[in-house]
Amino acid sequence: MRITFGDLKIGDTARKYVQRALGKNWISEGDNIAEFQRQFAAKFGYKHAIATSSGTDADIVSCASLYDFGAERGDEIIVPACSFVSTANSILAAGFIPRFVDIEVDTLNIDPQKINESINKKTRAIMLVHTMGKPCEMDAIMKMAEANKLKVIEDACEAHGATYKGKYVGGIGDMGTFSFYAAHVVVAGEGGMVVTNNDEIANVVRSTKSHGRPFGSIYFDFQRIGFNSRMNELTAAVGLEGLENFEQTFSTRKNNLYKLLELTRDLVDYLYFLKEESHEKISPHAFSIVLKNKKYDRDRLYKHLEEKGIQCKTLFGSLPTQHKAFRFLNHRYGEFPVSEYVGENGLHFGIHQYLREDDLLYISETLKNYFK
Numbered sequence: 001m002r003i004t005f006g007d008l009k010i011g012d013t014a015r016k017y018v019q020r021a022l023g024k025n026w027i028s029e030g031d032n033i034a035e036f037q038r039q040f041a042a043k044f045g046y047k048h049a050i051a052t053s054s055g056t057d058a059d060i061v062s063c064a065s066l067y068d069f070g071a072e073r074g075d076e077i078i079v080p081a082c083s084f085v086s087t088a089n090s091i092l093a094a095g096f097i098p099r100f101v102d103i104e105v106d107t108l109n110i111d112p113q114k115i116n117e118s119i120n121k122k123t124r125a126i127m128l129v130h131t132m133g134k135p136c137e138m139d140a141i142m143k144m145a146e147a148n149k150l151k152v153i154e155d156a157c158e159a160h161g162a163t164y165k166g167k168y169v170g171g172i173g174d175m176g177t178f179s180f181y182a183a184h185v186v187v188a189g190e191g192g193m194v195v196t197n198n199d200e201i202a203n204v205v206r207s208t209k210s211h212g213r214p215f216g217s218i219y220f221d222f223q224r225i226g227f228n229s230r231m232n233e234l235t236a237a238v239g240l241e242g243l244e245n246f247e248q249t250f251s252t253r254k255n256n257l258y259k260l261l262e263l264t265r266d267l268v269d270y271l272y273f274l275k276e277e278s279h280e281k282i283s284p285h286a287f288s289i290v291l292k293n294k295k296y297d298r299d300r301l302y303k304h305l306e307e308k309g310i311q312c313k314t315l316f317g318s319l320p321t322q323h324k325a326f327r328f329l330n331h332r333y334g335e336f337p338v339s340e341y342v343g344e345n346g347l348h349f350g351i352h353q354y355l356r357e358d359d360l361l362y363i364s365e366t367l368k369n370y371f372k
């Protein structure tokens, strides 16, 4: 494979922090995690950053924290129909029902116009996703949430460092979640983070990610349903290096994104590309494309790119209607037309920081050859 989705090279900073943990014979929560949380919060201006074992766990404990704010088992959380599966899985794992809403083809994000019609007596929160690092329409979503007294969970697992009207995503709603999986802009190998500017939410999340104990206690006093969603010291060690490299990684990947957009400009009649608006800063998570016409056959394009050594992923698909796992919710194909279209006609691939200029040229030529 010539162009992988992401790549991880472990350097001196990570090794130093790994050694620090090993030297203390302690790799459960300790100094590395405290440092990682402190630096993450400081870099992006969040009041609290709470490390978890994965982005998925960050989503689960965020959802589960809603019980402290009036939610009951079986209540609903609004979520985009098309996203990485962790969102809907987390809602279910926390004991809620996902209320799916269709997305927009040009932003790949939840369609704000369609949120209102999905709000009902059981709705407790909106979990949105800043897909491919592109911020959602936060003004419209926050307005709807306030009007209906809903909490907002921003899944920013693909959006480290993205901003909306000058504010880092994750800190606009009530909670934000991040993933540090290998291909992301801040990498720890695995791991996640919940961020919030609300002290009460922070305390509940700290408790929920550690079996529901009162924060700081290690004894058997369980105040709410919780999980073991804690990060470990070795993961935090790698994450501290990911954070140290953040500015460099972000700008290299952003340059890659823009170079590739420029090189593939001629394909605008064939493909939808993500567009950065003046009020936002997209985080360069990956390069996503959606065919404008089905006749160009996404599966054939996928095969073409993979055969030429470009590792591809589809664009998730409609969770309720294109994935067997969610059949028990009884949705029918056709309910989420845009998500289904994107599921059948979309692709994304890596633009990571270790790609060279000739790799980007190679990707653009390979794409163009397909449409010739």
Ligand SMILES: Cc1ncc(COP(=O)(O)O)c(C=O)c1O
Residues within 6 Å of the ligand: 054, 055, 056, 057, 059, 083, 084, 086, 087, 129, 155, 157, 158, 178, 179, 180, 181, 190, 191, 192
């Ligand atoms: C939008 C979104 N949410 C959640 C996750 C889950 O993160 P993790 O793989 O760390 O569990 C991902 C993973 O990439 C993601 O893209």
